Amino acid sequence: MQIKYSRQREAIKDFLSTRKDHPTADVVYMNVKKDYPNISLGTVYRNLTLLADTGEILRIRVGDGTDHFDSTTASHYHFVCNSCGKVLDLDVEELNLLGNIVVNHFDGKIDGHVTYFHGLCKDCLEKK
Amino acid sequence: MQIKYSRQREAIKDFLSTRKDHPTADVVYMNVKKDYPNISLGTVYRNLTLLADTGEILRIRVGDGTDHFDSTTASHYHFVCNSCGKVLDLDVEELNLLGNIVVNHFDGKIDGHVTYFHGLCKDCLEKK
DNA sequence: GTGTTTGCAAACAATTTGCAGAATT
DNA sequence: AATTCTGCAAATTGTTTGCAAACAC
Numbered sequence: 250m251q252i253k254y255s256r257q258r259e260a261i262k263d264f265l266s267t268r269k270d271h272p273t274a275d276v277v278y279m280n281v282k283k284d285y286p287n288i289s290l291g292t293v294y295r296n297l298t299l300l301a302d303t304g305e306i307l308r309i310r311v312g313d314g315t316d317h318f319d320s321t322t323a324s325h326y327h328f329v330c331n332s333c334g335k336v337l338d339l340d341v342e343e344l345n346l347l348g349n350i351v352v353n354h355f356d357g358k359i360d361g362h363v364t365y366f367h368g369l370c371k372d373c374l375e376k377k
Numbered sequence: 378m379q380i381k382y383s384r385q386r387e388a389i390k391d392f393l394s395t396r397k398d399h400p401t402a403d404v405v406y407m408n409v410k411k412d413y414p415n416i417s418l419g420t421v422y423r424n425l426t427l428l429a430d431t432g433e434i435l436r437i438r439v440g441d442g443t444d445h446f447d448s449t450t451a452s453h454y455h456f457v458c459n460s461c462g463k464v465l466d467l468d469v470e471e472l473n474l475l476g477n478i479v480v481n482h483f484d485g486k487i488d489g490h491v492t493y494f495h496g497l498c499k500d501c502l503e504k505k
Numbered sequence: 506g507t508g509t510t511t512g513c514a515a516a517c518a519a520t521t522t523g524c525a526g527a528a529t530t
Numbered sequence: 531a532a533t534t535c536t537g538c539a540a541a542t543t544g545t546t547t548g549c550a551a552a553c554a555c
Binding site for chain 1: 467
Binding site: 378379380381382383385386415416417418419420423424442 | 533534535536537538539544545
C-alpha cells in the first residue's frame with residue numbers, strides 16, 4: 250500500500266515540529282483546525298498513527314490515559330509534570346545501563362525499556 | 378470519609394494476591410464473579426481504585442491501553458511481553474541511579490520514574 | 506481511471522458515575 | 531440511624547472504523 254500526499258498530513262507534521270511539549274491528538278486537532286477548519290479528529294488520528302508507523306514521529310504513552318506525539322524520533326527520555334501534565338524531553342543520552350543489569354535476572358528476551366520521569370516542571374515549581 | 382468492610386473488596390484483594398501476572402480489571406471481574414456471581418464491573422473498578430489509592434495494591438500502566446493491578450506494593454520493575462501481553466515482575470530492586478543522573482540536567486523537581494521493559498517472555502520464546 | 510485520503514457519524518473499549526436499595530458500623 | 535457500598539445502567543473519554551465523496555498520481 251503506497252502513501253499519497255495530503256495537505257492535512259503535512260499540516261499535522263508541521264504543527265508537531267513547532268512544539269516541544271508532545272501534544273495529544275486533541276491538541277493537534279484543535280491547532281491544525283485553525284488552518285483547515287474542516288479537518289476531522291478521525292483524520293488526525295489516522296495520520297498520527299500513520300506517521301508513527303512510518304517512524305516519522307514518535308507515539309509516547311506516559312500512562313495518563315492519552316497518547317502524546319513527538320516529532321523528535323531519536324530515542325530519549327521524557328518528563329511528565331504531575332501538576333500541568335506537560336511532557337518534556339530530557340537532555341540525557343539514552344542509557345543502556347538499566348537493560349544490561351536486568352538481562353541477567355530474566356529468563357526471556359529483553360528488547361528495550363520505556364522510562365519516564367515525573368515530578369514538577371519549572372513553571373509549576375515557580376507558581377508555588 | 379471512612380472505609381467500611383465489604384466482602385467484594387476482600388475477594389478482589391484475595392484474588393490479586395494469588396496472581397503474579399498483574400491482571401486487568403476485566404480479568405479480576407471474571408474471576409471474582411466465580412464466587413460472587415452478582416458483582417458488577419463498576420464495583421471492581423471502584424475497589425481497585427480505592428485499594429490503589431490507599432496503597433494496598435499497585436496500579437500499573439504499561440501503555441497497552443488498559444490498567445493492570447498488582448498486590449505487591451514494594452516498588453519494582455516490570456516486564457511486558459510483546460507477544461502475549463503478560464506483565465511480569467522483575468527480580469531487581471528499583472534503581473535510583475537513573476534519577477540521580479537526570480536530576481543534574483533538569484530545571485524542575487523529579488519525584489521518581491516509571492520504567493518497564495519489553496521483549497519476549499520465556500513461554501513465548503519457546504514457542505518460536 | 507485507480508487507489509488513497511478525507512469528513513462525518515457511528516462504533517468501540519476502558520473506565521467512571523448517578524441512583525436507589527443493601528450492607529456495615 | 532447514619533453512612534458506605536453495591537448492582538445496574540447510562541454517561542464519558544479516547545480512539546477506531548465504515549462509507550461515499552474528494553483528491554493524488
